[in-house]
Amino acid sequence: MRLTSYTNYALRILMYCALHPDKLVRVQDISQAYGISRAHLLKATRQLGQLGYLENVRGRTGGIRLGKSPEAIIVGDVVRHTEELDEFVECFNDSKNTCPLIGVCKLSVLFAAGLKAFFAELDKVTLADLVSHPAALLSRLDGETVE
């Protein structure tokens, strides 16, 4: 049971953009800051754009920036979009299930309740909360000291 790297990268991309609000960020910058390959980041960037979390500005001087205010980006919502929750356990997905107990077993209801509680925690936090202490984060990302 682990978060996908994809979700992890999506959250890091959003944090990077929130920490650099006044510029168009290049995927290359994010790649360098985190040591993640550009190819891995591009897929997440595209999906975040489709979901409205990022705005893509094309062209030679283009880049990405947040498509919503950090206060409006709820961590739980992002993770719901980037994780395939109907794959959490095979009985969540009729077409992939192999267990003969599907429909009469209480485990699927229990796991659904567990996930609901998990996301209720994540829904308490926005992207703005994640970057509410920018100096410490920026010094790690850019090696800069922010006054």
Add this chain to the structure above:
Amino acid sequence: MRLTSYTNYALRILMYCALHPDKLVRVQDISQAYGISRAHLLKATRQLGQLGYLENVRGRTGGIRLGKSPEAIIVGDVVRHTEELDEFVECFNDSKNTCPLIGVCKLSVLFAAGLKAFFAELDKVTLADLVSHPAALLSRLDGETVE
């Protein structure tokens, strides 16, 4: 983000044993009932034995049975043992982390809170609760109707 098959199998093994309390169960029986390969079940059976959830009776007429009462087996505890939770996100594990934000980022605290809430739900349910309606479950597993 998905439960490992290993945990899924461990829970199914425990349910099978709880549903057949008066006999020594063979792994082969569980394999046939669920359509899971014996090899996949054996690893989980061994760990469940080490944890005291199962008792192994050796020999030609041997088999497995619950090592504790179903009321004493809490689903959350089983899943905590079978899932590698320090792998949930890379920053949970210093030795595997690659993110430069480790230690100053709030995400790891948030995911830990989410997992705590997830397990709080699973801790509300015991193996006895999972098999509190044996007739419906047994008819699927054994094709039997229980009076």
